[in-house]
Amino acid sequence: QVHLVESGGGLVQAGGSLRLSCAASGRTFSNYAMGWFRQAPGKERGFVATVSWNGIGKYYADSVKGRFTISRDNAKNTVYLQMNSLKPEDTGIYYCAASPGRLPTTKSDYGYWGQGTQVTVSS
Numbered sequence: 001q002v003h004l005v006e007s008g009g010g011l012v013q014a015g016g017s018l019r020l021s022c023a024a025s026g027r028t029f030s031n032y033a034m035g036w037f038r039q040a041p042g043k044e045r046g047f048v049a050t051v052s053w054n055g056i057g058k059y060y061a062d063s064v065k066g067r068f069t070i071s072r073d074n075a076k077n078t079v080y081l082q083m084n085s086l087k088p089e090d091t092g093i094y095y096c097a098a099s100p101g102r103l104p105t106t107k108s109d110y111g112y113w114g115q116g117t118q119v120t121v122s123s
Helices: none
Strands: 002-007 010-013 018-026 033-039 046-051 058-060 068-073 078-083 092-099 117-122
Touching: 002 092, 018 033, 018 092, 018 117, 033 068, 033 078, 046 068, 046 078, 058 068, 078 092
Parallel strands: 010 117
Antiparallel strands: 002 018, 018 078, 033 046, 033 092, 046 058, 068 078, 092 117
């Protein structure tokens, strides 16, 4: 069992930045790849970014590449998503998740999910 809690969401103007955090507890954090997904109202939850267990491998959705950065601190059992140059279309609930995979990009690859944190980008 892995318990994940996101934080850092909020309201920001277009062009601004936010840093999301996801604190993990339970099973050994370093055994899992971690990912971020987001979901806008009426839309399917979609992939944003993933980072390998050691923090070296990273992969991003095309829509956020160059603007978002995923990282992790295994000593703190925490994964981060630094979001820069935010756009209104980035608005949604952001979820972190844990997976035994390498760089998983689909929802089915993840067995543990946080409850999400709301990110709203105004124009």
